[in-house]
Amino acid sequence: MNKRIVNKSLVFVIIGVLIGLSVFTGISGSKHVEDLYQANVNITTKQRVIMLTGFWNPSGQMIAPFSTDPELNPDGWEGKNWQGLGYDIYSYFPKPGAYTGMFEVDYQNTWEDFWNATNQIHPIAIISFGAGDGPWEIEYNARNLDLWVDDDKSPNQPTPCPPDDTVSAGYVRHSSLPVQQIADAVNNQTTLQAWVDWNGNPGAYLCEYTAYLGMWYHDIHNTTDDPYPCRVAGFIHVRSGVALGEAKKAAQITILQTITYLSSINIPPDTPSITGPVNGTTGEEYTYSFSTRDADIDNVYYLIDWGDGTTSDWIGSYASGEEITAKHIWNEKGTYIIKAKAKDVFDAESNWATLTVTMPCSYNKPIPQFFESFFQRFPNAFPILRYLMGY
Secondary structure, three states, X not given: OHHHHHHHHHHHHHHHXXXXXXXXXXXXXXXXXXXXXXXXXXXXXXXXXXXXXXXXXOOOHHHHHHOOOOOOOOOOOOOOOHHHOOEEEEEXXXXXXXXXXXXXXXXXXHHHHHHHHHHHHOOOEEEEEEXXXXXXXXXXXXXXXXXXXXXXXXXXXXXXXXXXXXXXXXXXXXXXXXXXXXXXXXXXXXXOOEEEXXXXXXXXXXXXXXXXXXXXXXHHHOOOOOOOOOOEEEEEEEOOOOOHHHHHHHHHHHHHHHHHHHXXXXXXXXXXXXXXXXXXXXXXXXEEEEEOOEXXXXXXXXXXXXXXXXEOOOEEEEOOOOOEEEEEEOOOOEEEEEEEEEEEOOOOEOOOEEEEEEEOOOOXXXXXXXXXXXXHHOOOOOHHHHHHHOO
């Protein structure tokens, strides 16, 4: 009997080990465990995030400094709070030459990688690049096609196809990048010819496919109440023969122009809420809660005016939607107006919020008729009793 139980237990242990090994092997064999390393490192960031993607060279090489993958960028990630401007920048592109890994040349993998990455980093801006006519061709349009140029892997066409089932096949989305400002800046600061293709398309292959995904993501998330808003997205074709140094310079100019534009459309935080006691006693400490929401999900600071001549410095920063508390003591009787406002990390300020408080609270105590008559007859007698009875 005991031997049979032991044997059965051993069988279950072996089965469990085999299942665990098979699951582990399956996960380890998936390209996305390794490749999504780039996305996973950014889950806890409090900075705004810009997402860059590339395909064929030099579009991948020129954005390599923003990759967190040591194989693609052995010199180390340069995207953390880039140039002190308040943005983390992450790039995704396939391994040069082999074109495998993240955003490899395959519709299904590109689809999966795009939605996995955006779900992890929640970009406020998406700038996609690919090799094409260039030299720095800023595409304005991208189409929701139901027939694409075949890629090299079966099933060769996107799935789903057309990719966006919320609109009709052939629907055209548009770049929301500051396209003309980018073109002007690249022309003024590099040897490249930059121009906006207002009427053409990115070519019905993976470049247009990625362009469409980015513009679609923007259109989904460009709202004031989205928990992870995306304010701009677009695509740029870079000629394959462009010198890498000039391509890197033009890419950085493009990012800077995008950041400048994002600053110009920055939305200030909502007017804060203030909650806490509205009546109290002088000399006692009271706690008040403050909260606000920033439409761009930026961190926020608070400035509090307690109404008695004391004002806090800007305190923070705090996450959008996070409730904070502050304490205060009023030392003199009176009515005070607490005022508070918020600002985001880009100094856009909210309106003032107010809450009126009274110290001490006002109330009337019932006085028996006997004491009423007594106090009137002897106005200077028993001051302590008068005070306690509120007379």
